[in-house]
Amino acid sequence: MGRLDALGLISPVESTVPFQGDVRQWVDQLVSLVRDYGMNGFVYWPDADHLRRLTLFALEVVPGVRAALGG
Structure with missing residues (x-):
């Protein structure tokens, strides 16, 4: 188990770069x-x-992760 500090860009377009x-x-x-x-x-x-x-x-990514994990 661990924690990730994610520096990145949430944008309206897809990317091949992690956390972009x-x-x-x-x-x-x-x-x-x-x-x-x-x-x-x-x-x-x-x-x-x-x-x-x-x-x-907070309003889109976190709820999406929770839903995907069954929470």
């Missing part, structure tokens, strides 16, 4: 870290436009 991309990509990556590596905590550090991206993380 749309909400669906973030959800998929975080779910994979929980299932495959036992991660149990995440700290998100937006690289820019802090309030908007923190809001996206």
Whole structure:
């Protein structure tokens, strides 16, 4: 188990770079870290436009991860 400090960009477009991309990509990556590596905590550090991206993380990414994990 562990915690990931994720510096990245939540954007409206997909990306091939980890922690750079749309909400669906973030959800998929975080779910994979929980299932495959036992991660149990995440700290998100937006690289820019802090309030908007923190809001996206809190209102879209976190609920998406919880739903995917059955919580």
